[in-house]
Amino acid sequence: MKGGRYGDVLGYASRVDVETTMVFHGDARGAFGQTVAQFGTIDDGGVLVGAPLQHGAVNKMGTIYLCRHRSGKCQEVPACGPTVPQTCGENVHLNGFCILLDTNLQQLRRLPAVQQECPKSSSDVLFLIDGSGSIEHQDFLTMKTFIAEVMKRFKGTDTQFALAQFSDIVLNHFDFNTFRRSRNPIALLNQVQQIRRSTRTATAIWKVLTEMFVSRRGAREDVNKILIVITDGRKYDDKLEYSQVIPLAIKMGVTRYAIGVGSAFVDPAAEEELRTIASKPSEDHVFQVDNFDALQGIQNQLQEKIFAIEGTQSAHSSSFQLEMAQEGFSALLTPEGPVLGAVGAYGWSGGVFVYNDRNGGTTFVNVSRDAGDMNDAYLGYAAESLSLSGTRALALGAPRYRHVGRLLLFLLRGPQDGWQLAADATGPQVGSYFGASLCALDLNGDRSADLVLVGAPMFYGAGSGGRVAVCTLRPKVRGGRLPCQQTLQGQPGHPLGRFGASLARLGDIDGDRWPEVAVGAPLEDEERGAVYIFRGQRGGISSQYSQRISGARFSSGPRYFGQAISSGRDLTGDRLPDMAVGAQGQVLLLRSQPLLKVRVTVTFQPQEIPAAAFDCQEKEVPKGEVARAQICFLSTKKTADNFGKTSWESVWSPKAPPDVSQAPQIPIWPPRPTPDVPKIPNTLWMSPNPQEIHVVSPQLPFAKDCGTDNICIDDLQMSFNFSGLETIVVGMTSAVDVTVTLHNRGEDSYGTTIQLQHAEALSYRKAVVLQVPRPPPPPPKSFRASKTPRSRKDHPEVHTLPPRSPPDIFTSTQRPFWPPALLQTSPDHPSQVVLPTPVPTPDAPGPFSVLQEVHVRALQLGAGGGSVAQDPLPRQPPHLPLWHQGRGLPSVPVSPKPPRALGDVAVRWAGG
Numbered sequence: 001m002k003g004g005r006y007g008d009v010l011g012y013a014s015r016v017d018v019e020t021t022m023v024f025h026g027d028a029r030g031a032f033g034q035t036v037a038q039f040g041t042i043d044d045g046g047v048l049v050g051a052p053l054q055h056g057a058v059n060k061m062g063t064i065y066l067c068r069h070r071s072g073k074c075q076e077v078p079a080c081g082p083t084v085p086q087t088c089g090e091n092v093h094l095n096g097f098c099i100l101l102d103t104n105l106q107q108l109r110r111l112p113a114v115q116q117e118c119p120k121s122s123s124d125v126l127f128l129i130d131g132s133g134s135i136e137h138q139d140f141l142t143m144k145t146f147i148a149e150v151m152k153r154f155k156g157t158d159t160q161f162a163l164a165q166f167s168d169i170v171l172n173h174f175d176f177n178t179f180r181r182s183r184n185p186i187a188l189l190n191q192v193q194q195i196r197r198s199t200r201t202a203t204a205i206w207k208v209l210t211e212m213f214v215s216r217r218g219a220r221e222d223v224n225k226i227l228i229v230i231t232d233g234r235k236y237d238d239k240l241e242y243s244q245v246i247p248l249a250i251k252m253g254v255t256r257y258a259i260g261v262g263s264a265f266v267d268p269a270a271e272e273e274l275r276t277i278a279s280k281p282s283e284d285h286v287f288q289v290d291n292f293d294a295l296q297g298i299q300n301q302l303q304e305k306i307f308a309i310e311g312t313q314s315a316h317s318s319s320f321q322l323e324m325a326q327e328g329f330s331a332l333l334t335p336e337g338p339v340l341g342a343v344g345a346y347g348w349s350g351g352v353f354v355y356n357d358r359n360g361g362t363t364f365v366n367v368s369r370d371a372g373d374m375n376d377a378y379l380g381y382a383a384e385s386l387s388l389s390g391t392r393a394l395a396l397g398a399p400r401y402r403h404v405g406r407l408l409l410f411l412l413r414g415p416q417d418g419w420q421l422a423a424d425a426t427g428p429q430v431g432s433y434f435g436a437s438l439c440a441l442d443l444n445g446d447r448s449a450d451l452v453l454v455g456a457p458m459f460y461g462a463g464s465g466g467r468v469a470v471c472t473l474r475p476k477v478r479g480g481r482l483p484c485q486q487t488l489q490g491q492p493g494h495p496l497g498r499f500g501a502s503l504a505r506l507g508d509i510d511g512d513r514w515p516e517v518a519v520g521a522p523l524e525d526e527e528r529g530a531v532y533i534f535r536g537q538r539g540g541i542s543s544q545y546s547q548r549i550s551g552a553r554f555s556s557g558p559r560y561f562g563q564a565i566s567s568g569r570d571l572t573g574d575r576l577p578d579m580a581v582g583a584q585g586q587v588l589l590l591r592s593q594p595l596l597k598v599r600v601t602v603t604f605q606p607q608e609i610p611a612a613a614f615d616c617q618e619k620e621v622p623k624g625e626v627a628r629a630q631i632c633f634l635s636t637k638k639t640a641d642n643f644g645k646t647s648w649e650s651v652w653s654p655k656a657p658p659d660v661s662q663a664p665q666i667p668i669w670p671p672r673p674t675p676d677v678p679k680i681p682n683t684l685w686m687s688p689n690p691q692e693i694h695v696v697s698p699q700l701p702f703a704k705d706c707g708t709d710n711i712c713i714d715d716l717q718m719s720f721n722f723s724g725l726e727t728i729v730v731g732m733t734s735a736v737d738v739t740v741t742l743h744n745r746g747e748d749s750y751g752t753t754i755q756l757q758h759a760e761a762l763s764y765r766k767a768v769v770l771q772v773p774r775p776p777p778p779p780p781k782s783f784r785a786s787k788t789p790r791s792r793k794d795h796p797e798v799h800t801l802p803p804r805s806p807p808d809i810f811t812s813t814q815r816p817f818w819p820p821a822l823l824q825t826s827p828d829h830p831s832q833v834v835l836p837t838p839v840p841t842p843d844a845p846g847p848f849s850v851l852q853e854v855h856v857r858a859l860q861l862g863a864g865g866g867s868v869a870q871d872p873l874p875r876q877p878p879h880l881p882l883w884h885q886g887r888g889l890p891s892v893p894v895s896p897k898p899p900r901a902l903g904d905v906a907v908r909w910a911g912g
Contacts, residue, residue: 015547016509016533016579017591023556024067024074028585030054032065036566036582040103042069042573047566047580049074049587066105067587069571077105096327098340111338111355112327112362122158123224124176128208130231131165131195139261139292140194143230146295148185150302155183160220162212163188166204167197168237172211176218201235201277205245209252225254233264234273242276255279257302259287261295321346327353334385336392336412341380350379352396354419365394365410365419377401379408386440386449388473394419395452397435401426405434407454407471409482425454425471425482432456434469439503441515443536449473451540453517454484455500463492466499468519470541486540490521490532491548497524499532504565507577510535510546511595511638517541518579520562528552529561531581549590551583558583575641595638600696603630608703627700706747715746718754728761736762739770 026032026049035050046068054063067074078099100108127147131140151161160176173192182188208227213219227249249256258278265271265288278285287298322345330341330352337357342364343350351366367374382397392412399405405427410419427434437455442448452471459467470486490499502520509516514536522529528551535542551561564582571578572591579590605628706712723737740754758764 015593016531016549017593018549018553020591021554022069022072022589023554023558024049024065024072024587024589025556026051026065026074026585026587027054028559030063032585033560033582033587034564036564036580036587038566038569038571038578038580040571041569042571044103045569045571047571047587047589048077049582050564067589069589077101078107096325096329096340096342098328098331098338100338111340111353122160122220123226124160124162124213124219125226125228126162126164126208126212128164128166128204128227128229130167130199130201130233131171131197132167132199132232132236133196134199135194135232135292137194139232142292143261143295144189144192146292146299148189149296149299151185153299160218161185162217163192164204164208164212165192165195166200166207167195168200169195169197170204170207171195172208172217175212176220178218180218198237199231199233199235200238200240201229201231201273202238202240202242202245205229205242205249205277206240209245209248209254213252213254225252226257227254228257228259229277230259230261232260232262234267234270242273246276255285257285257287259289259295259298261289261292263290324348330380330383332383332385334392334394339383339385339394341383341396343378343380345380348376348378348400349374350377350381350398352380352383352394354394363418365396367408367421373402374398377406381436382438382455384438384440384452386452386473387447389448393422393449395438395440397438397454399427399433399435401435403430404428405432405436405456407435407438407452407482409452409473423480423482425469425484427456428467428469429456429459429461432459432467434459437500437503439505439517441505441517441536441541443514443538443540445513452482453488453503453541455503455519457498457501459500460495462489463495464489464499465495465497465523466490466501466521468500468503472540486543488519488532488534488541488543488545490519490524490530490545494521494524497521497530499524501563502565502582504567504579506533506567506579506592508536509533509577509592509595509639511597512536514538516546518565518567519545520565520581522560522563522583524562525550525552527559529558529563529583531562531565531579554588556586556588558586558588560584561588573642576639594641597636597638599634599636601632601634602696602698603632604628604698604700605630608701610703629700704748712747712750714744714749714752716749716752717743717745730761735765 024047030051031053032051033049034052037048039045039048046066049065049067050062051065052062064077065074066077098111100111102108129143129147135143147163154161161179162175163173165171165173174188179188205227211217213225215221219225246256256277256279258274260270260274265274271288274286274288275282287301289295289298322342324344325342326344327342328340329343332339334354337355340353340355341350342353345351345364345366349366351364354363354365355361356363366379367377377398378400379396379398381399384395386393386395388411394410394412396408396410397405398408407425408421409423411422412418413420434456435454436457439453440449441451441453443450450473452473454469454471455466456469457466459465466489468488469484470488471482471484473482488500490497499521500519501522502518504518506516506518508514512535516536517534519532519534520529521532524530530551531549532545533547533549534544535546551558554561561583562581563584565579567579568577570576571580571589574591574594576592576594578592581588581590609626704710704712718740720738720740723739725733725736728736738756740756742752742754744752
């Protein structure tokens with residue numbers, strides 16, 4: 001078929017359905033819905049829901065529920081969490097543990113395997129100091145002052161001290177019994193005098209192990225035994241080797257610290273001797289300072305890292321290691337094994353435990369509190385497992401790092417090197433809680449993460465509360481900062497919305513092969529909450545959300561909707577990913593919708609509307625059919641669901657009839673489904689994506705008669721007169737008639753205007769068309785314009801037309817004057833297809849084209865309760881009208897034939 005072909009795609013995105021939501025209810029007082037996790041399939045899986053404050057469970061702290069889609073009910077799962085209490089003396093510790101379950105919810109293993117023993121609350125600390133001749137007298141006094149200051153920090157605790165000096169002999173200056181009688185450090189240290197001889201370090205260690213850490217010297221059983229060796233160089237003139245001494249210390253359970261003072265330890269052999277003396281790992285038990293004056297600089301480290309043992313409290317500080325670890329605060333399964341976050345470990349600096357499935361070992365991954373001020377950082381608050389070009393990686397969030405938050409990326413370098421910090425990023429604002437949620441994203445499906453999304457739900461600014469930073473991952477990360485240039489944010493007007501409190505990968509739910517991301521904002525809409533969907537795209541994530549799901553729209557009345565999100569699994573049996581969203585006391589299971597891509601092709605015959613088709617007088621009347629159009633709809637399914645057929649095609653062949661007295665609306669009736677359609681338990685609705693094109697505007701131009709060069713050159717002639725009026729008398733002349741005659745003897749004239757200037761005393765009243773002769777021959781068209789002179793006393797009535805509706809002051813003689821067509825839509829009929837045809841007006845110059853708009857507002861795909869075949873048709877069937885805007889213009893009725901069904905699900909076309 002000859003004629004112009006125009007095509008475009010109407011995109012109908014597979015959005016998250018909010019009409020057929022399944023709601024699981026629980027006890028809001030137990031924080032049911034605080035966490036959610038999908039697992040399995042519709043046959044053996046469901047949604048695991050955490051209720052961490054539920055009473056009456058194991059250890060009376062928290063419960064896990066399994067909620068199944070088929071039954072709509074939840075049952076309790078025996079498991080514990082990160083707040084399992086353990087009483088140790090007067091303290092209650094929260095170590096935490098987790099249970100690894102299989103798909104049948106049977107316990108596979110417990111992590112850790114056994115509960116940690118209660119720490120020893122008391123310590124016996126012995127200082128062994130070097131008194132050799134290489135130490136200056138003033139330096140020896142400085143060392144004594146350092147020891148006295150350390151002892152003072154433990155005033156009021158149950159820690160005992162003893163002191164011995166060594167050279168070629170060993171002097172026991174005071175033991176634990178003496179310290180119990182007199183706890184004054186100054187009095188005890190005043191009697192200590194320097195020996196000034198050789199350095200027999202190994203022999204001295206043997207002596208204090210066998211003579212000082214014994215009960216007759218006041219040493220206690222079942223307390224921490226700590227030996228601190230302070231020396232300025234390597235041992236000399238010593239008959240014993242460390243290999244003969246250190247095994248005894250290990251057998252006795254003595255923790256050893258070595259402090260090297262001076263330049264002697266620049267020698268690698270001397271440095272290795274310090275590591276031999278100290279306990280393992282040596283980096284935690286060896287200190288080196290340049291001189292004795294620098295000892296003061298390590299007092300805090302000694303207090304926090306050495307002496308504040310397992311919860312010891314003093315007047316100066318309190319410190320914890322794993323007593324408040326809360327292991328299991330975050331959890332994920334990785335190829336290496338389970339990973340459990342322990343935010344309270346080591347004074348709430350935090351970290352994660354990695355349980356190796358291959359060798360059964362456990363690795364603690366963290367950052368030293370001395371490296372980067374990790375105190376109270378909450379490392380492990382959120383955790384994500386990812387791969388970077390084949391290298392395993394862990395992304396960990398520390399939302400309280402220096403009050404701004406931090407993302408830390410660890411790489412597994414190898415079995416020997418373990419997990420090493422490779423790169424990081426810090427938060428943009430104090431108190432933003434940057435790192436509270438994480439989501440790694442593989443955009444192109446190459447099994448290497450491209451982005452890490454980092455939630456900062458406490459961010460405040462620009463009218464919306466919360467941000468999500470999009471950090472780019474380089475293929476080979478080797479230190480430095482991660483670039484986080486892009487940010488996502490929610491709807492304005494929610495400054496305390498907590499946008500970014502939860503993040504989840506949705507997979508590709510819109511059929512464009514890029515993954516989508518869900519972001520929770522549980523405090524938006526007056527704490528009802530909301531979930532945002534952001535689309536993936538080439539190179540990243542769209543900054544504009546494609547869908548916002550408000551918790552206020554659900555009849556179950558959820559509160560804090562979006563506090564937890566889990567997605568990526570099909571729990572409803574339609575092969576489409578579902579999304580579980582946690583709220584206070586309930587969990588909502590939402591389904592993603594099937595996707596149709598609709599391609600529209602419009603073919604015109606002829607390709608141009610000839611000017612001769614219209615009789616250009618005061619009212620344009622077409623002489624007959626002016627054009628034919630064939631509209632083809634090709635619908636292609638993009639989702640891998642189980643709804644059957646993948647494509648449909650409908651062909652509509654309307655024409656422009658000569659009868660233009662009205663523009664009828666032609667209803668489109670959907671075919672009645674066949675009786676053998678089985679029952680469908682749920683309903684899915686197809687709706688257009690506002691980000692996609694759902695208006696097709698092909699063009700049908702009017703023909704131009706401008707000769708072989710296709711360039712229109714007009715030849716306009718104009719004349720006018722005042723109808724015999726020669727003089728205007730103010731106050732007596734009521735009207736001035738101006739007759740204008742315009743003639744075009746050349747080719748078509750476009751955008752022709754007439755400007756009539758008049759005195760300020762005159763005002764425009766109206767225009768009247770006097771004559772519109774029919775060509776050929778081309779007589780002129782005349783009109784009369786009435787003007788009224790102004791008067792100080794008399795103000796005659798002035799007739800004007802509304803704005804944007806100019807009077808008929810245009811001419812049409814031998815050649816037409818064509819203004820452009822104005823595309824219009826009716827606000828009363830938003831579902832109509834609008835095919836406007838132009839009306840010549842003087843302020844709308846040509847050339848122009850006819851814009852034809854095919855506007856499908858809502859294409860619904862549904863099957864509801866029971867047999868689809870029994871679903872009655874509505875009393876007023878849905879219709880897709882074709883409508884004409886303009887005066888006396890032809891209507892273009894169509895009779896489309898939409899697809900009957902998607903597999904077992906009937907297709908409905910709906911307008912409005």
